[in-house]
Every structure is written in structure tokens, then in C-alpha cells.
Amino acid sequence: MKYVEEFRDPSKAHALLAAIARAADAIGASAENPIRIMEICGGHTHAIFRYGLDKLVHEGVEFIHGPGCPVCVLPMTRVDEAVEIARRPGVIFTSFGDAMRVPGSKGSLLQAKAGGADVRTVYSPLDALELARRNPDKEVVFFGLGFETTTPSTALTIQVAAREQIPNFTIFCNHITVPPPIKALLDDPYMQLDGFVGPGHVSMVIGIHPYDFIARDYGKPLVVAGFEPLDLLQSVLMVLEQIRTGRAEIENQYARVVPEHGNPVSIAAMADVYEERPSFEWRGLGEIDASGLRIRDKYLAYDAETKFGIGYAASTGRTPVPEPEGCACGKVMTGRMKPTACPQFGRGCTPDTPLGALMVSSEGACAAYWTYGGARLAAE
Known part of the structure; x- marks a missing residue:
């Protein structure tokens, strides 16, 4: 299969691994003093372990797993708020499947469903909108989750709902953006990072320039990467070569998919529907300024937080929920x-x-x- 098989070629993998070893040796990297490269995408994390790349690369290269899973960085507070909405009478609460079992302090959405709440798995926000059309006597809520990868589809669905004037459809908006948490990690004096493997799907939407500050302000290299084993190995080599030659740049290994300036249609839809939140809570990172998105006033009728008076729109404010004891x-x-x-x-x-x-x-x-x-x- 084109664009798959050639990125899984064993002979090319061996050549890249040898080049990575030479670059790591030239830098002086070792198991005791490794080059720490953070991947900022859950898809990359799974690919690294699926193909055993963490065991194949030079011992002086260490993969650090960053906050690249949008469901994972969702704090328990937001899960509790989702469950609270789902349990309200007359609500059909819809969500992608990977969020159904995420535990909050008051249980998960799946447990709420078992308790009688009308919680349904959907494959896109348009599925939820169709439920609203078919159930005009119900309030249909979509659990809007994800980085810039999934944000455009939710924005476009809100635009459709507004054009059709569908009154019983809202989004519980938890869309977040990738650059702010990277900055928060770089500002943390305890985080020792030498470079980044940048997210491929997110960058397909926003392009590569939102990461410019990483190289410009922090002197760290970032290489946007694809998801096949050779993509990741080549990206690691590109990061190491930047370090070896004393450079810090934003490079695009995934150029076959990621355009330099992103997807203009998606960017326009997001700009029309969303604005930055002053701050948003992340699991493990706390409140990060301008890291979340909220629905603009012109589309406020489709904002579940406003309609249900919950979350950041609650008049009583919010109290963060701590993680379970012993959970890291x-x-x-x-x-x-x-x-x-x-x-x-x-x-x-x-x-x-x-x-x-x-x-x-x-x-x-x-x-x-x-x-x-x-x-x-x-x-x-």
C-alpha cells in the first residue's frame, strides 16, 4: 500500500537506526546522559511501542511521553461536569467512545449510562446533530473533545446547527490547543528536554509555524512527524542532527501530509466559532492560560456550559477535583x-x-x- 509499506521497510529502518547511533555517539549521548526527546502525540507514543522503537534506538536516546492525548489531559473536574449534564432529565449525552470509560470522582459516562442516563457513542458531532433533528423533545449534548485535529469538525457542526436553527443541540466544549502546554513544560525548571517530535495530525490543521517559539525562544528543535516507524526514526534523526550541528529549528518530516501553513478552511471555521479561554485546566498541569477554546457569543446558543449553567459558566465557580490517591x-x-x-x-x-x-x-x-x-x- 503506497505511503505505508515504504515507511515500514526493514532495510531502511536499519539504515536510520545506524545513522541515529552515529549522531548520538557524536553528541556524546549515553544511557547515563541521554538525549531526551518528547513526543507530543498519543498516536506517536503507541507507534513507538507497537514497533519497539524505544528498544531499537541508541541507548542514549530516551523518549519522554508528553501531554498528547486529549482525553488523558482532561481533568476529573470536567469528567464530573459531563456526567452531571448526562444525568439531567431530558438529555441525550453523546461522546466519542474513548471518553466513555474515563473515570471522574462521580463515576464515568458509561457508569452514568448504566444508572439510567441516556448516553450514546457517536463517531462524529454530525451524528449528534442528527440525533437532535430526530429528537426535538430532547436536549442533545455532544462532548467536544480534542486538540486542533478534531476542533474543526465540531466548529463546522455548530455552523450547520446555526444555519438550520436547531435549538436542542449544544456542545460541551473541551477543545484544547497544543502550543500552550508545550510552553508550560518548557517553563518548568524541573523538565529537562532536548527536543520534540511534533504532532502530525494537529499540524495537518495548523501548519508548522505555531511551534516557532520553541526554537526561537527556547532554543529547542522540533520535527513534525508522521506515524509509521520510518517517519518516527527519521524525525528522531533530524532532531539529533539539529543538536549535533548546534541548530534549533522547526522542521517538517511529514510534508506529504502537513502543509506549512495548515488547512485554511479548518482554520477559518475555528476562528469563526471559537475564541481563546482565559485559562483551562489540564490534568497534571493545572490551569494554563489561553490553552482552551470556548464558543463565541454569536454561537452561544450552542454552548452546553451556558445552557446548563455548569463548568466555567457556573455562577458558583469551579473547584478542581484531585486525582485518586496513588494515581500518577x-x-x-x-x-x-x-x-x-x-x-x-x-x-x-x-x-x-x-x-x-x-x-x-x-x-x-x-x-x-x-x-x-x-x-x-x-x-x-
């Missing part, structure tokens, strides 16, 4: 801890009995470790 999701999400270092991994927290979102999300780091290591990693 925040530390794992911000690269401070590997999943296997969490005392709950494979013990109190498994895919069947999750304590945190990282174990149940399809892009979660703990799910990646479990899927490709499972009981062996839990026992180590």
Missing part, C-alpha cells in the same frame, strides 16, 4: 514518570479497573505500555 496520571502525562513507575500500574489500575484516563484512552501512555508489555511490565 499527572506525572506520567507531563513526562515526570514512566507508567511502570506508577505504584498503581497493573495493580490498582488496569484496563478493566482504571483509576485514570491514561489506561483507558486509545492514545494513553499507560494503555500503550499495557498493550505492548502488559503483565511483564507490571511485574518489573
Whole structure:
């Protein structure tokens, strides 16, 4: 299959691994003093473990798993608010499947469904809008989740709802943006990062220039990467070559998909429907300025927070919900801890009995470790 098979060629993989080893040796990287490269995408995390890239690369290269899973970075407070909306009479609450089992302090959406709430899995916000058309006597709410990858589809759905004047459809908006948490990590004096593998799908929408500040202000290289093993290996090599030659630039390995300036239609839709929130809470990172999106006043009729008086629109304010005792999701999400270092991994927290979102999300780091290591990693 074109654009797949050629990016899984074993001979090319061996050549890239050899080049990575030469670059790492030239830098002086070692197991004791590794080059720490953070991938900012849950899809990249899973690809790294699926193909065993963490074991194949030079011992002086360490992958750090960043906050690249939008379901995982959702704080328990927002899960609780979603559950509260779902349990209200007359509400049909809709969500992508990977958010259904994410636990909050008051249970998950799946548990709310088991308790009688009308919670349904959908595959796009347009599916939720169609439910609103078919159920005019119900309030249909879509759990708007995701980085810039999924934000345009929600924006376009709101525009359709506004054109058709559908009054019983709203979005519980939890869309977030990638650059602000990267800045928060770089501003953290305890985070030691040498470079980044940038998200491919997000960059397909926004282009590569929103990351310019990483190289300009912090002197760190970032390479936007694809998702096949050779994509990731080439991107790691590009990061190492920048470090070896004393450069810090934003480069685009995934140019076959990612345009330099992004997708203008998607960017226009987002600009029309959303504006920056003053701040938004992230699991493990707390409130980050201008990191979330909210629905503009012109589309406020489609904002679930406003309609239901909940979340940031609540008159009584919000009280952040702490993570369960012993759960290290925040530390794992911000690269401070590997999943296997969490005392709950494979013990109190498994895919069947999750304590945190990282174990149940399809892009979660703990799910990646479990899927490709499972009981062996839990026992180590």
C-alpha cells in the first residue's frame, strides 16, 4: 500500500537506526546522559511501542511521553461536569467512545449510562446533530473533545446547527490547543528536554509555524512527524542532527501530509466559532492560560456550559477535583514518570479497573505500555 509499506521497510529502518547511533555517539549521548526527546502525540507514543522503537534506538536516546492525548489531559473536574449534564432529565449525552470509560470522582459516562442516563457513542458531532433533528423533545449534548485535529469538525457542526436553527443541540466544549502546554513544560525548571517530535495530525490543521517559539525562544528543535516507524526514526534523526550541528529549528518530516501553513478552511471555521479561554485546566498541569477554546457569543446558543449553567459558566465557580490517591496520571502525562513507575500500574489500575484516563484512552501512555508489555511490565 503506497505511503505505508515504504515507511515500514526493514532495510531502511536499519539504515536510520545506524545513522541515529552515529549522531548520538557524536553528541556524546549515553544511557547515563541521554538525549531526551518528547513526543507530543498519543498516536506517536503507541507507534513507538507497537514497533519497539524505544528498544531499537541508541541507548542514549530516551523518549519522554508528553501531554498528547486529549482525553488523558482532561481533568476529573470536567469528567464530573459531563456526567452531571448526562444525568439531567431530558438529555441525550453523546461522546466519542474513548471518553466513555474515563473515570471522574462521580463515576464515568458509561457508569452514568448504566444508572439510567441516556448516553450514546457517536463517531462524529454530525451524528449528534442528527440525533437532535430526530429528537426535538430532547436536549442533545455532544462532548467536544480534542486538540486542533478534531476542533474543526465540531466548529463546522455548530455552523450547520446555526444555519438550520436547531435549538436542542449544544456542545460541551473541551477543545484544547497544543502550543500552550508545550510552553508550560518548557517553563518548568524541573523538565529537562532536548527536543520534540511534533504532532502530525494537529499540524495537518495548523501548519508548522505555531511551534516557532520553541526554537526561537527556547532554543529547542522540533520535527513534525508522521506515524509509521520510518517517519518516527527519521524525525528522531533530524532532531539529533539539529543538536549535533548546534541548530534549533522547526522542521517538517511529514510534508506529504502537513502543509506549512495548515488547512485554511479548518482554520477559518475555528476562528469563526471559537475564541481563546482565559485559562483551562489540564490534568497534571493545572490551569494554563489561553490553552482552551470556548464558543463565541454569536454561537452561544450552542454552548452546553451556558445552557446548563455548569463548568466555567457556573455562577458558583469551579473547584478542581484531585486525582485518586496513588494515581500518577499527572506525572506520567507531563513526562515526570514512566507508567511502570506508577505504584498503581497493573495493580490498582488496569484496563478493566482504571483509576485514570491514561489506561483507558486509545492514545494513553499507560494503555500503550499495557498493550505492548502488559503483565511483564507490571511485574518489573
